Amino acid sequence: MTEPETKSPARVAILTVDDDPGVSRAVARDLRRRYGKDYRIVRAESGRQALEALNELKLRGDQVAVLLADHRMPEMDGVQFLEKAIDIYPNARRVLLTAYADTDAAINAINVVDLDYYLLKPWDPAEEKFYPIIDTQLEEWRHTDHRAVSQSKMIGHRWSARSSEVRDFLARNQVPYVSYMNDDPEGQRLLAAAGVNDSKLPVVITADGDVLVEPTDSELAEKVGLSTSPAEDFYDIVVIGAGPAGLGAAVYGASEGLRTVLVERIATGGQAGQSSRIENYLGFPDGVSGAQLTERARRQALKFGAELITTRDVVAVEVNGSARTVRFADGGTIDAHTVVLATGVSYRQLTAPGLDELAGRGVFYGSALSEAPGCAGQDVYIVGGANSAGQAAMYFSRYARTVTMLVRGPSLEASMSSYLIKQIATVETIKVRTTTEIVCGHGVDHLEGLTLRDNKSGDEEKVETGLLFVFIGAAPRTDWLDGATVRDQRGFVVAGPDLVVDGQRPTGWPLDRDPYHLETSIPGVFVAGDVRADSVKRVASAVGEGAMAVTLVHRYLEKR
Ligand SMILES: Cc1cc2nc3c(=O)[nH]c(=O)nc-3n(C[C@H](O)[C@H](O)[C@H](O)COP(=O)(O)OP(=O)(O)OC[C@H]3O[C@@H](n4cnc5c(N)ncnc54)[C@H](O)[C@@H]3O)c2cc1C
Numbered sequence: 001m002t003e004p005e006t007k008s009p010a011r012v013a014i015l016t017v018d019d020d021p022g023v024s025r026a027v028a029r030d031l032r033r034r035y036g037k038d039y040r041i042v043r044a045e046s047g048r049q050a051l052e053a054l055n056e057l058k059l060r061g062d063q064v065a066v067l068l069a070d071h072r073m074p075e076m077d078g079v080q081f082l083e084k085a086i087d088i089y090p091n092a093r094r095v096l097l098t099a100y101a102d103t104d105a106a107i108n109a110i111n112v113v114d115l116d117y118y119l120l121k122p123w124d125p126a127e128e129k130f131y132p133i134i135d136t137q138l139e140e141w142r143h144t145d146h147r148a149v150s151q152s153k154m155i156g157h158r159w160s161a162r163s164s165e166v167r168d169f170l171a172r173n174q175v176p177y178v179s180y181m182n183d184d185p186e187g188q189r190l191l192a193a194a195g196v197n198d199s200k201l202p203v204v205i206t207a208d209g210d211v212l213v214e215p216t217d218s219e220l221a222e223k224v225g226l227s228t229s230p231a232e233d234f235y236d237i238v239v240i241g242a243g244p245a246g247l248g249a250a251v252y253g254a255s256e257g258l259r260t261v262l263v264e265r266i267a268t269g270g271q272a273g274q275s276s277r278i279e280n281y282l283g284f285p286d287g288v289s290g291a292q293l294t295e296r297a298r299r300q301a302l303k304f305g306a307e308l309i310t311t312r313d314v315v316a317v318e319v320n321g322s323a324r325t326v327r328f329a330d331g332g333t334i335d336a337h338t339v340v341l342a343t344g345v346s347y348r349q350l351t352a353p354g355l356d357e358l359a360g361r362g363v364f365y366g367s368a369l370s371e372a373p374g375c376a377g378q379d380v381y382i383v384g385g386a387n388s389a390g391q392a393a394m395y396f397s398r399y400a401r402t403v404t405m406l407v408r409g410p411s412l413e414a415s416m417s418s419y420l421i422k423q424i425a426t427v428e429t430i431k432v433r434t435t436t437e438i439v440c441g442h443g444v445d446h447l448e449g450l451t452l453r454d455n456k457s458g459d460e461e462k463v464e465t466g467l468l469f470v471f472i473g474a475a476p477r478t479d480w481l482d483g484a485t486v487r488d489q490r491g492f493v494v495a496g497p498d499l500v501v502d503g504q505r506p507t508g509w510p511l512d513r514d515p516y517h518l519e520t521s522i523p524g525v526f527v528a529g530d531v532r533a534d535s536v537k538r539v540a541s542a543v544g545e546g547a548m549a550v551t552l553v554h555r556y557l558e559k560r
Pocket of ligand 1: 240242265266268273275276279280281312387388391477528536538539
């Protein structure tokens with residue numbers, strides 16, 4: 001028997017299924033207490049009943065936002081139920097209720113039914129352990145488009161660096177897509193339908209039916225509807241780099257009435273967009289995925305009227321009288337009163353022999369979150385001991401058979417937040433190998449193994465793996481600013497009081513005032529976020545500096 005627990009006229013349901021009537025009632029009671037006003041709470045006591053209820057809801061044209069299923073149920077367990085429920089409500093968020101002992105089953109369910117969350121029993125107090133999870137799921141559901149989404153299709157080669165880049169580009173730019181390998185029957189069918197063969201991959205078939213063979217990023221951007229050219233001739237601010245600092249500057253600039261354009265080389269979000277879970281950003285006690293946070297910031301910037309241009313690589317900033325000219329790699333330019341440099345940092349490459357040639361073919365720099373499904377059942381290696389590596393280990397452990405972290409130092413304590421160290425310790429499939437380095441990589445057309453050295457004992461060992469994710473020290477890529485702005489020895493951009501040495505302003509500084517706080521050695525050109533010398537490498541500080549740069553832009557514009 002299923003039981004609609006509330007007479008609410010709302011047409012969106014949350015369904016809970018548990019074979020234990022006591023637990024089932026308790027879950028429904030908690031759900032009703034918080035969500036009963038806005039959602040219809042539907043309760044079932046078996047998978048079969050729950051499926052019947054879903055079919056009824058479907059017939060009535062109702063929507064279902066969240067499915068909450070107990071794992072241990074006789075006849076049909078929670079995962080089996082969710083698997084069937086996908087066919088009826090593919091967009092409903094799927095949450096599995098499990099006992100601690102069933103964590104493995106829950107982790108497997110992530111692959112089988114693309115589980116959104118597994119909730120451990122008991123969930124008391126609900127305010128702390130239950131509602132934040134359901135709130136997040138409801139919010140995620142509200143942000144999905146419940147109509148059929150038109151998707152691009154990408155057909156690529158399993159071991160092609162460019163196929164992996166294109167997948168990453170589409171994912172990071174939030175373009176809905178499905179990816180097929182060239183040896184999948186569906187991939188072959190699509191290639192045949194598009195009238196192309198698999199000698200030149202990747203092939204992208206856009207939602208509008210355009211066929212792109214080995215597209216460049218800018219070709220892709222144009223065809224999938226991302227803007228690549230400025231709409232105006234002149235702006236108040238050009239922000240270079242759409243990570244948290246650039247997005248912060250764009251939101252504050254545009255919301256304060258400045259004509260603002262944000263220029264990005266690859267995809268909105270920067271490093272933060274690649275973070276699987278940011279747990280220390282103010283206001284998100286339950287954590288937030290970097291993609292979600294930065295996608296919201298992108299929408300916020302656009303809402304205030306900022307313009308966003310992607311796939312344009314900035315290669316120079318020049319002074320033209322009172323204007324600042326930003327030059328692109330393809331020769332185009334934008335002029336503005338001011339510039340905010342927010343170009344962040346990129347991971348350093350590993351220098352061990354054999355790895356360079358396998359980049360994108362098993363060796364990835366940064367999270368490459370779009371590779372996660374390919375990790376299913378694999379033994380994955382991660383290099384690095386900082387938070388980014390720890391987050392990646394947690395994330396990939398949901399997919400991989402084992403995750404091994406290779407850490408050069410003697411422990412994680414010096415480099416990683418303690419909350420993350422604790423989380424890692426609870427996952428049996430994550431191993432941490434300290435004082436360990438990679439000697440070389442093996443593989444012909446893709447990574448097949450690594451030789452590791454224990455720096456304490458000097459012992460070397462060869463391990464088999466096809467996936468290595470690298471998170472080692474980051475460097476700013478600012479060579480293009482050579483001769484334009486003052487940078488420190490490592491390439492970070494120096495700003496504000498740090499430019500005044502022994503009372504001397506930087507060479508060529510034309511004004512009779514010192515540079516403002518985030519101002520570089522070019523008046524009117526500001527710097528924010530990770531690329532600034534001595535900056536704090538955090539999302540919050542990057543956003544804060546983006547906002548602060550805009551205040552200084554106002555001051556600069558007023559006092560010119
Ligand atoms: C995996 C991972 C996890 C992390 N987790 C956390 C966390 O939990 N908490 C936390 O506080 N911090 C975290 N960080 C750090 C945080 O993401 C960074 O401090 C933050 O993103 C810095 O923001 P930014 O805007 O200065 O630079 P970035 O995020 O690096 O963005 C810079 C942007 O500029 C673009 N760009 C660069 N050069 C050019 C050019 N010449 N032309 C056009 N565009 C250009 C880049 O493509 C990039 O999109 C994490 C970082 C990583 C990689």
